[in-house]
Amino acid sequence: MTRIIVVGGGAGGLELVTKLGRTLGRKKRAQVTLVDRKSSHLWKPLLHEVATGSMDEGVDALSYRAHARNHHFDFQLGSLDNIDRESKKISLAEVRDDDGELLIAKRELEYDILVMAIGSTSNDFNTPGVRDHCIFLDSPDQAHRFRTHMNNEFLKLHANEGHGEVDIAIVGGGATGVELSAELHNAVKELKNYGFGELDSSKLNVNLVEAGERILPALPPRISAAAHQELTKLGVNVRTATMVTQADSDGLTTKEGEKIHAHIMVWAAGIKGPDFMKDIAGLETNRINQLVVKDTLQTTRDENIFAIGDLAQCTQPDGKFVPPRAQAAHQMSTQAYKNIVAKINGREMKGYIYKDHGSLVSLSRFSTVGSLMGNLTKGSMMVEGRIARMVYISLYRMHQVALHGVIKTGLMMLVGRINRVLRPNLKLH
16 A cells, blocks of 8 residues: 655645545555644635634634544644655654643654645745744744734723824735735724724834835736735835845834834745755755755655645746745645556656636735636736635635535535624634
8 A cells, every 4th residue: 555645734735635535545545644743724825814813713724633534544743854765754753742741752654655745934034133023924823923912012002092003014015915914904993893992094003015116026017006006095004125134122124224113023025945844855955945846746856755835846848936826736736646646556647837827915805906817817817806805715715625525615604604793803812
């Protein structure tokens, strides 16, 4: 029986292990195992909503262990420590609780096929003070940390009878920074309904800082300009062509020597693979610790090790790299599944070609802007408003369908609508 291990339960990794479990695992053709250092999954593009309390991760998070039981694969809690390519083993670090008590000892798992899907972390580009003073919005833990700080600042403002402001600085004008900026203004509007009567947008001072000439640089200029205009209308101070050179406890310093004061600072200016991935097991990595893969998604130095999602540097026929997007992780998981099945059956594997279906950015309940392309339209079409919002939400629904199927996803949508009536619009704890 083929032993398949998928390390990382993010968007791509969890979709892949679910497909493998439903087919090969259920038919006892393979022993399928998921490894992750956390016990539950949350779709990463939703972290900005968790951070502001617009989403309750306790309701939307998915338990790996329960999901494994329902989809014929095994789950192992732990962090990857090392890969031994000679003996085809991975070692997992010991697991301890918050008090330091040993829960699970260090252990080894054997594999025939290994898939690396551990995603990415924030890249601070070694900017002084960032690691000590900024929040990286790349995990649920960081989102919780942000929400705690945010709620504390609003409480202090409320106790001071509304005198003063809450200053928040967000570095990075990509999707995360833009969506968080808008979601913060939504949070202020909602808080007014929960006893914070003196709060309004004038009490929230959000600086969105981008080193490039425009926000959302990966999207067409038209969409970037539309998002810029919407954020400005909300009251966000969008600062482009502004490079941050240092972070301190009271704010950020720019290249020009200007001080941007902030009570809370978020760094969302780039991604990289985790530092321990650099040259792991002699595999080829790039300067941001991604594993270099062939078009079949196999690593260049080991045909039994695949990489997908943000961790993979995959070059397309035009010489460009596949961008670190949720849709890319979704597509890669589908191709990796097909190639793993082909490899087990001794058939030829096919190359992965990235299909760009466009990009959408949610400005909370205020607006959604983006472009649709590829199979959906001829060329590219700019969309905004309700249509864009529907398409944006459908991306998450596609992820849910891949994990749960159509019927369960439909039931989850129904429960979501009921919860809108039963639960507060904002998580306040």
